[in-house]
Amino acid sequence: MPVTLNHIAKQGEHGPAMMPIIQGVGRAAVEIAALLRGAVFRGALGAAGAENVQGEQQQKLDVLSDEIFLDEMRSTGDVCAVGSEEQEELLVIEEYANADYLILVDPLDGSSNLDVDGPVGTIFSVVKRKTANTETPLASDTLQSGRDVIAAGYVLYGPATMLVCSVGQGVHGYTWNPASARFELSHADMKIPASGGYYSVNEANAGKWLNQMGDRLQRMKAATGLGMRYVGAMVADMHRTLLKGGIFLYPADEKNTNGKLRLLYEAIPMGFLMEQAGGKAMSDGQPVLDVQPEALHQRVPVYLGSASAVDTLLG
Ligand code: AHM
Ligand code: MG
Numbered sequence: 001m002p003v004t005l006n007h008i009a010k011q012g013e014h015g016p017a018m019m020p021i022i023q024g025v026g027r028a029a030v031e032i033a034a035l036l037r038g039a040v041f042r043g044a045l046g047a048a049g050a051e052n053v054q055g056e057q058q059q060k061l062d063v064l065s066d067e068i069f070l071d072e073m074r075s076t077g078d079v080c081a082v083g084s085e086e087q088e089e090l091l092v093i094e095e096y097a098n099a100d101y102l103i104l105v106d107p108l109d110g111s112s113n114l115d116v117d118g119p120v121g122t123i124f125s126v127v128k129r130k131t132a133n134t135e136t137p138l139a140s141d142t143l144q145s146g147r148d149v150i151a152a153g154y155v156l157y158g159p160a161t162m163l164v165c166s167v168g169q170g171v172h173g174y175t176w177n178p179a180s181a182r183f184e185l186s187h188a189d190m191k192i193p194a195s196g197g198y199y200s201v202n203e204a205n206a207g208k209w210l211n212q213m214g215d216r217l218q219r220m221k222a223a224t225g226l227g228m229r230y231v232g233a234m235v236a237d238m239h240r241t242l243l244k245g246g247i248f249l250y251p252a253d254e255k256n257t258n259g260k261l262r263l264l265y266e267a268i269p270m271g272f273l274m275e276q277a278g279g280k281a282m283s284d285g286q287p288v289l290d291v292q293p294e295a296l297h298q299r300v301p302v303y304l305g306s307a308s309a310v311d312t313l314l315g
Contacts, residue, residue, distance in 0.1 A: 003185035005163075005174060012169040018126060018151040020076050021101060025124055026163055026183050028072035029155040030176065032065045032108070032122060036157055045115060053088040053297055061114055062086055065107040069122065079103050080129060081137040083296055085265045090139040090296065098133045101126050101150070102141050106265035109154075110233020121235025125152035125269040139296055142264060146289030152269035154235045164190070164239065166276040171242070190242055192279040192306050197246025198229040199309070200237045208253040211284070220247075220313040234261065238270050238304065242277055247305030247313060252284065259301035263293050267302045280307040282314060 005026055009019040039045050039061055048058040066086040073079040073093065080099040081092045085106040093099070106123040113120050127148055129141045153165025161176040163183055173187030199221065206214040220226075226246050231237050234248070241248045252259045261267050271281030271288030281288040282303040291300055303310050 002177070002180065002182075003188075005183050007172070007174075007185055008165070008167060011167050011172075014150045014167045015169065017078070017101075018167045021073070021078050021103065021126055022151065022153065022163075022165055022167075024072045024076040024079075025069075025122070025153065025155070025165075026174075027075075028069045029122060029157075029161055029163055031068045031072070032155070033157050033161045033176070035061065035064055035068070036114075036120070039114070054085075058086065059108070059111045059114055062108050062111050065122070066105075069105055069107045073103055080133070081141070083139070083142045083264060085109075085262060085297070090137070090142060092137055097136050100128055100133055102129055102137060104142060104264045104269070106262065109235050109266065110231070113231070113233050119156060119158045119231060119233050119236040121157060121233060121239075122155040123235060123266055123269050124154070125264070125272065126150045142296060143293040145292050146268040146272050146287075149268060149272050149289075152272040154238065154269065154273070156235050156239050158236065158239075162186070162239070164242075164273065166273055168276070171273050171277045190277050192242050192274070192277045193245030194306055195224075195245060195308055197226065197241060197244040197306065197309070199224075199226045199246055200228070200230050200241060200248040201250070202230060202232065203228070205251075205253050208255060210252045210254070210257065213251040216313055220309070223312050224309060226309065234266055234270065238273075241305050242273070242279070245306045245309070247303065247309040249303045249305075249313070250301065251303075252301045256299065258299040261299060261302050263288075263291060263298045263300045264296060267291075267300050268293075270302070270304055274304045278307075279305055280310040282310055 174183035175186040
């Protein structure tokens with residue numbers, strides 16, 4: 001008997017409460033995957049003509065994926081608000097404003113890959129509200145460190161659609177089976193290899209990196225002999241790093257002095273998964289999960305991977 005997403009309910013203290021929310025993520029993933037496959041026929045590729053709060057060009061598929069995700073979170077009845085990379089403000093789900101959980105999402109990560117049919121992903125994390133559930137949730141409810149995250153995960157839209165998630169009891173990967181029309185457990189208890197794998201970084205920025213990161217990377221390459229892979233979509237680069245080992249990094253540079261990746265939508269969920277998989281997740285000078293968020297769209301430098309590779313780089 002294949003194991004389905006219901007498996008999440010059996011995982012630890014938070015599994016039962018997280019199962020309906022992660023099933024909602026699964027429904028959104030199926031819809032987004034179908035949208036991506038058909039996008040070229042519907043004229044849905046290309047820029048939407050607007051910029052998001054980060055001043056980045058939104059793609060039509062960023063906007064559509066965001067709508068799909070929000071609708072599926074609303075349909076769970078368990079989510080009171082969604083903080084999205086594509087939305088300036090926290091979106092309160094008025095009809096369920098008394099629900100206990102908030103979800104943070106990058107609905108379509110790596111969207112620069114869309115025009116070349118490259119892999120993209122969805123990244124999410126779940127926190128419990130701090131305000132009383134008799135009140136309207138506030139943006140401050142999202143500003144919780146990774147140590148307070150209850151569940152996190154990503155969806156990889158690759159040759160197969162995979163949902164990889166953790167409710168604090170290890171990391172499990174579920175692959176969409178088109179024949180049975182459900183996610184089935186394909187990668188139980190994922191652990192990052194202690195050595196080997198690849199380093200993954202946009203090395204074109206090396207000349208602009210801060211904190212001698214260029215020299216550090218050269219030393220790490222010499223010490224480990226790791227080969228290099230870079231997709232430019234964090235979900236795909238993280239997924240390979242989790243399965244094969246090594247390190248993924250996006251350091252601070254002269255242009256992006258806090259790095260490019262968002263603390264709440266990218267760094268914390270991936271850091272949570274990396275620690276759950278036995279790896280290490282650092283920002284500058286402290287674990288990603290210890291960084292106290294101060295703003296919804298805050299950015300941080302990120303170094304994720306096998307502890308030995310991360311230590312060799314930063315050590
Ligand atoms: P996005 O959320 O706007 O897609 O940006 C995030 C993406 C990550 O998926 C990826 O790791 C990074 O940007 C790649 O950036 P670069 O093109 O600078 O290498
Ligand atoms: Mg994005």
